[in-house]
Amino acid sequence: GAGVSQSPRYKVAKRGQDVALRCDPISGHVSLFWYQQALGQGPEFLTYFQNEAQLDKSGLPSDRFFAERPEGSVSTLKIQRTQQEDSAVYLCASSLVRMVNTEAFFGQGTRLTVV
Amino acid sequence: ELKVEQNPLFLSMQEGKNYTIYCNYSTTSDRLYWYRQDPGKSLESLFVLLSNGAVKQEGRLMASLDTKARLSTLHITAAVHDLSATYFCAAVGYMGGGADGLTFGKGTHLIIQP
Numbered sequence: 001g002a003g004v005s006q007s008p009r010y011k012v013a014k015r016g017q018d019v020a021l022r023c024d025p026i027s028g029h030v031s032l033f034w035y036q037q038a039l040g041q042g043p044e045f046l047t048y049f050q051n052e053a054q055l056d057k058s059g060l061p062s063d064r065f066f067a068e069r070p071e072g073s074v075s076t077l078k079i080q081r082t083q084q085e086d087s088a089v090y091l092c093a094s095s096l097v098r099m100v101n102t103e104a105f106f107g108q109g110t111r112l113t114v115v
Numbered sequence: 116e117l118k119v120e121q122n123p124l125f126l127s128m129q130e131g132k133n134y135t136i137y138c139n140y141s142t143t144s145d146r147l148y149w150y151r152q153d154p155g156k157s158l159e160s161l162f163v164l165l166s167n168g169a170v171k172q173e174g175r176l177m178a179s180l181d182t183k184a185r186l187s188t189l190h191i192t193a194a195v196h197d198l199s200a201t202y203f204c205a206a207v208g209y210m211g212g213g214a215d216g217l218t219f220g221k222g223t224h225l226i227i228q229p
Contacts, residue, residue, distance in 0.1 A: 042219035045210050058211030099215050108157040
């Protein structure tokens with residue numbers, strides 16, 4: 001597609017429910033990132049994929065967070081047993097190669113509200 | 116670990132005035148971005164700065180980069196209401212696990228009063 005696409009745009013989950021957030025990066029982009037943006041804050045790094053390989057997951061806040069990109073294109077961020085502190089906007093970004101060499105493009109985000 | 120600090124975090128200014136937002140980063144970075152974010156929207160890339168002394172301008176916004184001082188600035192000239200938004204700077208650097216990615220500042224919430 002023309003840009004990075006994320007779905008759903010909005011998600012309301014009851015505490016304890018599992019959720020899955022999807023990211024369709026720009027076609028051909030090797031690098032894919034997930035960021036978490038709490039209300040009134042800057043985006044915080046969660047995890048990074050190069051093709052299908054998850055090379056950095058140092059930003060995932062707990063083992064309830066899991067991300068995958070099995071075929072090197074679409075990625076899913078899964079949050080198990082959601083908690084209220086998980087409420088945030090989850091942003092996906094992709095870049096053609098490494099971010100140090102090319103520009104990153106962000107999707108519109110998924111706003112997750114845990115009630 | 117790369118850290119990015121912006122100031123001010125909140126700025127209310129009148130139309131027609133000039134102001135500068137400052138962005139300091141803690142370690143060497145090869146690429147510095149400025150983004151705009153409107154409420155409920157995603158990040159819109161404004162500028163990418165790649166080298167020491169780089170200056171880019173678009174309309175009333177001008178961004179510059181001093182890699183020796185590890186400082187970038189976003190200057191607003193003769194502000195207009197439409198520029199009200201949150202502005203983020205972000206530097207490319209190594210994340211905790213070794214991959215290079217963007218580290219963001221906390222953002223500057225800019226309100227321009229008519």
